Amino acid sequence: MASLATNSDEPLTPTGRLCVRPKLKHIIHCAVGFEKPLDVEAVKSAIQASVLLKHPRFCSILVHDRHGVEHWRKTSVNLDRHLIVIASPVSSSAANDDESAVNEYLADLSTGPELSTDKPLWEIHFLMAHRCVVFQVHHALADGTSLMSLLLSVFRKASDLKAAPTIAPLRRSTDDQRNRTVTAMAAAPLRKVGVLWDSLMFALKIVMRLFWVRDRKTAISGGDGVELWPRKIATARFCLEDMRIVKRAVGDATINDVLSGVISSGISKYLDHRTPKALQEGLQITGLTIVNLRKQPGLQEPSDLARNNPKLHWGNKFGGILLPIQYKKGGVDPLYHVRRIKVILERKKQCMEAHFAYKFGCNVMSYLGSKVAGVFSYRFFCNTSFLISNMVGPQEDVAIGDNPVTCIRVTSSSLPHALTMHMLSYAGRADMQVLVAKDIIPDPEFLAQCFEDALYEMKEAALDTVKPC
The missing domain is CATH 3.30.559.30 (Nonribosomal peptide synthetase, condensation domain)
Structure with a gap:
């Protein structure tokens, strides 16, 4: 049984608490397809160099206090525990194409078992036969906008592997909409x-x-x-x-x-x-x-995420x-x-x-x-x-290591x-x-x-x- 929350633990936000309710436990699945065969070590290196392992949400486990209220507790992350490598094809159907196989795998994940609470609530699945990596993240950690911003810190421009992807120009913010309405x-x-x-x-x-x-x-x-x-x-x-x-x-x-x-x-x-x-x-x-x-719409700069603005x-x-x-x-x-x-x-x-x-x-x-x-x-x-x-995702072609990304697709449980x-x-x-x-x-x-x-x-x-x- 997990230990009780202490004063040093951080309570979940109201929306985060809602996402861990029994009938509403919600997990985001982001499938990233690649042009070349997967190199697990290259992906690990990109993750270790990114903001992901530095962000407190991805370094915290879920605990409860004596009243059952959920909290986040900081912990050390063993990256290997979060990586699941599947070498054989995942599709059981007659279709042999990678897209059908990955979609079948994602469909199974959508009604599959919950993420283990003895480690931070995220995993990365390597579908080696289909050149696809699936990021599986509990919605209690963040929504799609925050998670895509975080994922940008793992990517690099395909045309310049040392440069970070471009953030899209900001559209009109909700503050602008409110100001126009008041006017x-x-x-x-x-x-x-x-x-x-x-x-x-x-x-x-x-x-x-x-x-x-x-x-x-x-x-x-x-x-x-x-x-x-x-x-x-x-x-x-x-x-x-x-x-x-x-x-x-x-x-x-x-x-x-x-x-x-x-x-x-x-x-x-x-x-x-x-x-x-x-x-x-x-x-x-x-x-x-x-x-x-958000007051600042669109994706967030990875450097801002690192400062936890x-x-x-x-x-x-x-x-x-x-x-x-x-x-x-x-x-x-x-x-x-x-x-x-x-x-x-x-x-x-x-x-x-x-x-x-x-x-x-x-x-x-x-x-x-x-x-x-x-x-x-x-x-x-x-x-x-x-x-x-x-x-919204990356504006130009991106890569992890020297492996160009062919597609990015998102679904959920x-x-x-x-x-x-x-x-x-x-x-x-x-x-x-x-x-x-x-x-x-x-x-x-x-x-x-x-x-x-x-x-x-x-x-x-x-x-x-x-x-x-």
């Missing part, structure tokens, strides 16, 4: 009333979704206990330039707007294939979108917003989904729905405890139909959703891992193709209205 409200009293009304309605919808409101059952619906069901993964591939063409055609849209539109159109295509006569035109299907809430808020700093997509049969304007989603997301940004969701969760955790907060969060997942996140999607961009490309409960969605490859087809149709429609730069 607009001060300049237009009627808009102020509209923003306040939207804030009230969105907050009410979140609370209602916690207790009794849920989507009508469709061919992609999950529910209580689905997190334990076997999984499958397929990969949807996008070109960022295609997304930018659509973004310019819609006007003042963002990549997130385009991605959400692609999800809306792709799910409509899939449902039209699975149940063409069972659903009513315009049926609303509600998903959950994850939003980074408190302003950067290492750890979990994200909120969720409800994403209501609309089922549409074929024949609708491909850009309709993006235009509709853009209007909805702009209203949600102005009323700061993601911040409300984050504060609400923290207050429930602080005043009612992790058990009640865990029940609320689990019900929230059960009452929505899917989850989507979007992460299972939730009550039958459909979970995580997109990550890398060097002008974007791969979205489509994780499904295979007894509910038996054909994730077709679903992934629906998303790819949706973006292609949007790009073709956009090219008729705007000339790409």
Whole structure:
């Protein structure tokens, strides 16, 4: 039995405590593919030279105090205990390609055993036969933004192995969004009333979704206990330039707007294939979108992580917003989904729905405890139909040692959703891992193709209205 926490141990954040609840234990899996065969010693050297082993979260084990409250305790790290080398092929299916094999391995991890608590909550799996390294990190340590920032300290530019990867230019921060909202409200009293009304309605919808409101059952619906069901993964591939063409055609849209539109159109295509006569035109299907809430958006410089700058808020700093997509049969304007989603997301940004969701969760955790907060969060997942996140990765080709990275893909352990999607961009490309409960969605490859087809149709429609730069 682990020893009790002491005064020198650091308590987990409210979100971190939520991530270790029995039904919500959440693990992030980042698969990194390589061009050449793996050199385990070269990867070990890159890790030892990076910030990873210097960061306190990756050097701490999870302990509990006498009241059951979770804490972090600093410990020494034996790197070899965190490395798992698998020499033989991991796929049991007839498919021989590396992508299918790695996706099958990740699908098994998503419902696999928990990380051992007698060491820091992370592991690195070497799939030698498939030239792939899988970073497995508990969500209690950090969210995707922090973890990708940390992973950048392991990478080097493929064109200059001594140079660190480039950090993307900062987009508008949440502070900027808040300032623009305040300015607009001060300049237009009627808009102020509209923003306040939207804030009230969105907050009410979140609370209602916690207790009794849920989507009508469709061919992609999950529910209580689905997190334990076997999984499958397929990969949807996008070109960022295609997304930018659509973004310019819609006007003042963002990549997130385009991605959400692609999800809306792709799910409509899939449902039209699975149940063409069972659903009513315009049926609303509600998903959950994850939003980074840091004052400094985007990835963080590895040097800042080494200094553990408190302003950067290492750890979990994200909120969720409800994403209501609309089922549409074929024949609708491909850009309709993006235009509709853009209007909805702009209203949600102005009323700061993601911040409300984050504060609400923290207050429930602080005043009612992790058990009640865990029940609320689990019900929230059960009452929505899917989850989507979007992460930015390295802007140029990167390498570990002298081995170029061919792809970076992210997924996570299972939730009550039958459909979970995580997109990550890398060097002008974007791969979205489509994780499904295979007894509910038996054909994730077709679903992934629906998303790819949706973006292609949007790009073709956009090219008729705007000339790409």
